[in-house]
Structures are given as structure tokens and as C-alpha cells.
Amino acid sequence: MEALHQKIRELGIVLSDQVLKVDAFLNHQIDPQLMKLIGDEFAALFKDSGITKIVTIEASGIAPAIMTGLNLGVPVIFARKQQSLTLTENLLSATVYSFTKKTESTVAISPRHLTSSDRVLIIDDFLANGKASQALISIIKQAGATVAGLGIVIEKSFQGGRAELDAQGYRVESLARVKSLAGGVVTFID
Amino acid sequence: MEALHQKIRELGIVLSDQVLKVDAFLNHQIDPQLMKLIGDEFAALFKDSGITKIVTIEASGIAPAIMTGLNLGVPVIFARKQQSLTLTENLLSATVYSFTKKTESTVAISPRHLTSSDRVLIIDDFLANGKASQALISIIKQAGATVAGLGIVIEKSFQGGRAELDAQGYRVESLARVKSLAGGVVTFID
Numbered sequence: 001m002e003a004l005h006q007k008i009r010e011l012g013i014v015l016s017d018q019v020l021k022v023d024a025f026l027n028h029q030i031d032p033q034l035m036k037l038i039g040d041e042f043a044a045l046f047k048d049s050g051i052t053k054i055v056t057i058e059a060s061g062i063a064p065a066i067m068t069g070l071n072l073g074v075p076v077i078f079a080r081k082q083q084s085l086t087l088t089e090n091l092l093s094a095t096v097y098s099f100t101k102k103t104e105s106t107v108a109i110s111p112r113h114l115t116s117s118d119r120v121l122i123i124d125d126f127l128a129n130g131k132a133s134q135a136l137i138s139i140i141k142q143a144g145a146t147v148a149g150l151g152i153v154i155e156k157s158f159q160g161g162r163a164e165l166d167a168q169g170y171r172v173e174s175l176a177r178v179k180s181l182a183g184g185v186v187t188f189i190d
Numbered sequence: 191m192e193a194l195h196q197k198i199r200e201l202g203i204v205l206s207d208q209v210l211k212v213d214a215f216l217n218h219q220i221d222p223q224l225m226k227l228i229g230d231e232f233a234a235l236f237k238d239s240g241i242t243k244i245v246t247i248e249a250s251g252i253a254p255a256i257m258t259g260l261n262l263g264v265p266v267i268f269a270r271k272q273q274s275l276t277l278t279e280n281l282l283s284a285t286v287y288s289f290t291k292k293t294e295s296t297v298a299i300s301p302r303h304l305t306s307s308d309r310v311l312i313i314d315d316f317l318a319n320g321k322a323s324q325a326l327i328s329i330i331k332q333a334g335a336t337v338a339g340l341g342i343v344i345e346k347s348f349q350g351g352r353a354e355l356d357a358q359g360y361r362v363e364s365l366a367r368v369k370s371l372a373g374g375v376v377t378f379i380d
Contacts, residue, residue: 023300023303024302025265028267028268028270028299028300028303029265029266029267029300029303030252030256030259030265030266030267030268031265032257032259032263032264032265033260033263035256035260036260058248058249059248059249059252059268059270062220062249062252062256063253063256063266066220066222066252066253066256066257067222067256069220070222070223070225070226073222073223075215075220075221075222076220076253077218077219077220078218078249080218080249110213110218110219112214113213113214113218113219
């Protein structure tokens with residue numbers, strides 16, 4: 001997606017061979033117009049997949065997910081990383097290890113909002129090692145729902161997440177596929 | 191805002207005299223169409239206020255904030271509750287106590303995204319005791335920026351947050367003002 005590639009080239013900061021910082025437009029400051037374009041693109045890609053729900057993880061997945069949900073006319077659920085006092089019922093949950101934050105956390109979704117008849121599109125800001133995506137897949141399966149595919153804003157293709165999802169047979173649509181961050185330069189696939 | 195009142199009546203769950211659970215459309219599952227209406231309403235209310243940035247807190251503030259930013263054509267910044275490895279520079283921060291979660295947390299914004307020329311609209315999902323709003327106000331002032339007003343989706347008017355902001359002279363626009371949750375019933379002001 002050219003508008004996204006451009007924004008990454010302009011405002012992305014390569015912190016290391018592994019870490020691309022995009023806090024100027026995606027995961028701290030957010031560009032709403034770009035999110036709208038991203039949501040429209042995901043909606044176009046998955047419009048024939050019979051999506052009934054979108055699932056993402058707080059916090060950076062919410063903006064692209066909500067714009068996709070607006071276009072497709074379906075609700076968005078964001079998995080929570082911590083249990084709050086107003087989410088008290090039995091929760092569907094899975095553990096996710098973050099390589100960026102070097103912490104393990106539990107992500108959870110209320111079973112009230114996900115049923116076995118749902119066809120779910122997972123949206124997330126980044127796909128790296130795929131731990132967050134695998135946790136969401138686990139939760140969706142616990143609800144008996146179907147994973148119809150994954151929409152990723154930025155994929156770090158040199159890490160293992162994409163290959164694992166491909167091997168599992170999931171449809172993954174990434175709007176920017178980063179081949180390498182070597183030498184402080186962002187190189188895209190294609 | 192009638193569409194919001196209706197949604198609260200339909201799907202809101204009164205957990206106690208103090209706690210209204212709206213995880214069916216606002217802070218766990220999100221209704222994107224309703225968020226669009228909410229964003230358009232905030233944008234209409236503040237269209238003449240010279241807003242240059244919107245500030246919110248992760249995670250539930252992001253959806254209404256992004257829709258407001260889309261309409262007004264300005265970036266959205268969400269304050270983070272934890273420092274991640276990719277947000278490494280000196281941060282503007284403030285402490286916020288959550289009565290719901292009974293925890294104290296630090297919220298932070300990168301000074302790279304907020305300058306003294308910014309006129310900021312604060313958007314949040316709830317206003318109760320106002321601790322989150324006061325923390326955001328503190329951060330915005332640390333940046334030397336101006337707080338142009340606050341847009342709140344649901345205000346619990348029987349708690350102290352609104353009165354304190356009024357006394358401080360801030361413009362607060364709440365789309366649903368809850369007078370009472372007594373007896374398990376949601377009563378609105380007006």
C-alpha cells in the first residue's frame with residue numbers, strides 16, 4: 001500500500017535491525033486519514049469473506065480495526081491485556097510474550113461477544129514473531145468461531161510470524177511487508 | 191446525544207450505584223458506526239476552537255478520538271499507560287489513580303508530538319472522578335500547549351470530575367450525562 005510505504009519512509013525510525021518505530025503515525029500519535037485508507041483497504045481485501053466480527057488487541061490495533069469495522073459494518077472487539085473490575089465474567093484468554101517489551105501478558109475477550117457462528121477478521125498494527133496473532137487465534141477458537149483471515153498494517157517479514165501463519169493455512173494480508181531494517185534502512189518486499 | 195442514550199439504555203449494565211458497564215459497544219466490543227456519530231458530534235461542537243491535536247488515553251478513548259480526528263483533520267495522540275522499549279526518549283508524564291481498577295499508573299506522552307503551539311482537545315470514554323482528565327491536562331501543560339476543551343462520551347455527573355473541571359474553567363462537552371445509577375436504573379440529566 002503506497003501511502004503506507006511513503007509514511008514509513010518519511011516518519012519511521014529504525015531503532016535497530018529488529019525494531020521499527022512508527023510512533024509518529026501508528027502507535028502513539030495516530031494519523032486518522034491514513035487509518036481510514038488502511039481500513040478501506042482491509043475492507044476491500046476481505047469484503048467477500050463473510051466477516052461478522054473484527055478482533056484486535058489494545059491499544060495500537062484499535063484505530064485500524066475500527067476503520068475496517070466502519071467500512072464492513074461489523075463490530076470490533078479489542079482483547080484486553082489486563083482484567084478490569086467491569087469485565088468480571090469468565091473470560092476466554094491466552095498468554096502472549098512480547099519481544100519488544102520483554103514481558104508476558106494475558107490477553108482476554110469476554111465470551112459474551114464472540115460466538116460459534118462468528119467469522120472473525122483479526123487486525124493488528126504489527127506482525128513480528130506472531131505471538132499476539134497466535135493468542136488471538138487461540139481465543140477465537142476457544143469461542144468456537146472461525147478465523148477468516150488476518151489484516152496486518154506492518155509485517156516484519158524477516159521474523160517468524162508470517163511463515164508460521166502461512167504454514168497453518170491462514171490468509172494473511174499485510175499492507176507493508178518489511179524485508180529488512182539492516183543498516184538503518186527500511187527495505188520492503190515488492 | 192440520543193443515539194448514545196439509546197445504546198446505553200439497551201446495552202449498558204448497571205453493576206452498582208457507581209459502575210456502568212458498557213463493554214458491549216464502547217470499551218471492549220466497539221460499535222464503529224456509533225463511534226463515527228460520536229466523532230462527528232465532537233467535531234461539530236469544537237469545530238471553531240482551532241483544535242490542532244486530539245489527546246486521549248489508551249485503550250477505550252482511542253475509537254471516539256480517532257473518529258473526531260478524522261472529521262477535524264488533526265492527529266490523535268494516545269497517552270500510554272506503560273513505557274515500551276520503542277518509546278525511549280524523555281516523556282511527559284503524570285500519575286493517575288483508577289477507582290475502577292484500584293491501581294495507580296503513570297500515563298505518558300512523547301514530547302516530540304506535542305508543542306507549545308498546539309490547541310488540544312481531550313477525548314475520553316468516561317468522566318468519573320476526573321483523575322485521567324487531570325493527568326492529561328497536566329501533561330498538555332507540561333508541553334506548554336493549550337487545553338481547548340474536553341469531549342467525554344459518558345459522564346457520571348454524580349461523581350466529582352465534572353464539577354472540578356467546571357471550577358477550573360475548562361469547557362466540557364459530555365454526550366451522555368448520567369445523573370444516577372441508583373436501583374440499577376440509568377437516569378440521564380435532561
